[in-house]
Amino acid sequence: MGTEQKECRMPKLVTGGLYQLVLPTPFPVGPVNCYISTRSPITLVDTGTKWEPSLQELKSQLAELDLSLERIERLVITHPHADHYGLASQIVSASGAQVFSHPVNESALCPTAQHKQMRDEFCHQLMLESGVPADQVADFMAARVETRPYAEPVCMDCELNEGDTVKLGDAEWNVLHTPGHSGGLICLYQPECRVLLSNDHLLRNISSNAIVEPDHAGGPRPHRLVQYLYHLERIASLHASIAWTGHGGEITDVNATVRKRLRLHERRADHILTLLQEQSLSAYQLSHTIFGTRHGFDTFLALSETICHLDLLLEQSKIFPTYQAGITFWTAAV
Ligand SMILES: [Zn+2]
Ligand SMILES: [Zn+2]
Incomplete structure (x- = not known):
């Protein structure tokens, strides 16, 4: 799984005092991009995966900047996916860094048994309602x-x-809460x-997906794609000159x-309609028709x-x- 990824990269300058670190992951998505502010407070935005090649690469790229894990003062976690926060606990143990993230992420970053x-x-329950055959539910889970x-x-x-600021490099950065790919x-x-810094909200070569999740506070299930499309348009309203992403190039x-x-999601919605x-089809039947047979985590994503x-x-x-x-079956109303 992805061990052929190129390693020993050099940190890449984003803006004054802020660098991109590209770290390998064991996932099909390939390497993840993290960002380090070399100015005080020394801040790492996303950490990479809890995986030895990732840890070694992080250490060697920090060394290129005359830094080490122990000197990291703050961690900013953009969202609670393993490739973005997997190493956080190890970094905190080594450095005593403080962990910053959106409150919606708290239950995913540090879940209780109840969560x-x-x-x-x-x-x-969602698998059953979606029509996943009983003998496949365990595989999906x-x-x-x-x-x-x-x-x-x-x-x-x-x-x-939303509205907070974070110092990275020589500048203050605004926090934008943009749920969709993940609620927090x-x-x-x-x-x-x-x-x-768009992390997985906007990627250059692949379409980021909205992922179903329960509401963090126990409310009705949020409609993540609806939120995602709204916050994509919000990104366009910024007229950013460049976006540094969570995977792939800027x-x-x-x-x-x-x-x-936006067009891709519109086309997909039209196709489903x-x-x-x-x-009338269940979500499982539709997923199979659109995406074909998938394996592992991809079956859940589809x-x-x-x-x-x-x-x-x-x-x-x-x-x-x-x-x-x-089982819920869906029929076109138009
Ligand atoms: Zn993600
Ligand atoms: Zn990611």
């Missing part, structure tokens, strides 16, 4: 947590909310330089990339993406549900 049980029950060994829980010390995802924006045509992503005009599009079509009153034996 884990709540998430498992939520997913199990296992696929969902495939990345867990690559992250260690870490407790948050400080909240970062934050981007960081430097308005004078018009530089965006984006110099930010608004054109946003428009491309066309399928539902022909017959179903999640499908459910998110059904949420969007439902909010647009273009589809309606019917229920049979605990």
Whole structure:
């Protein structure tokens, strides 16, 4: 899994005192981009995966900047996915760094037994409602947590909310809460330089996906794709000149990339609507029709993406549900 990724890269300058570090991951997505502010307080934005090659690469790139794990004072976690916070606990142990993130991320970064049980029950119920065959539910549930060994829980010390600022390098960066890919995802924006750290909200070569999650406070399940599309348009309204991403290269045509992503989701929603005009289908049947047979974590992502599009079509009153034996079937209303 991805061990062929190129290693021993050099840190790349983003803006004064802020560098990009590219760290390998064991995941098909490839390396993850993290960012280090070399000015006080020395701050690492995202950590990479809890995986030895990632830790070694982080250490060697920090050494290129005359830094070490022990000198990190702050960690900013953009969202609670293993490739972005997996090493956080180890870094905190080595350095005593304070952990900053959006409050919505707290239960995912440092889950109690109750949170884990709540998430498992939520997913199990969602699989059944989506029409995942009973003999495949266990595989789906296992696929969902495939990345867990690559992250260690870490407790948050400080909240970062919409409107807060964070000092990175020579500048103050605005915190933007942009839920969608994850409910607590934050981007960081430097308005004078018009530089965006977009992490997984906007990637250059791949379309970021909205992922189904329970509400962090126990409310109704949030419609993540609806939120995601809203916050993509919000990114376009910034007129950023460059976006430094969570995976892959930086984006110099930010608004054109946003428009491309919006069109892609529109086309996918149209495709789903066309399928539902022909017959009523469950989310599982749709996912299979659209994405074909997937394996491992991808099976969960494909179903999640499908459910998110059904949420969007439902909010647009273009589809309606019917229920049979605990499974939700969707039909076009237009
Ligand atoms: Zn992510
Ligand atoms: Zn990621």
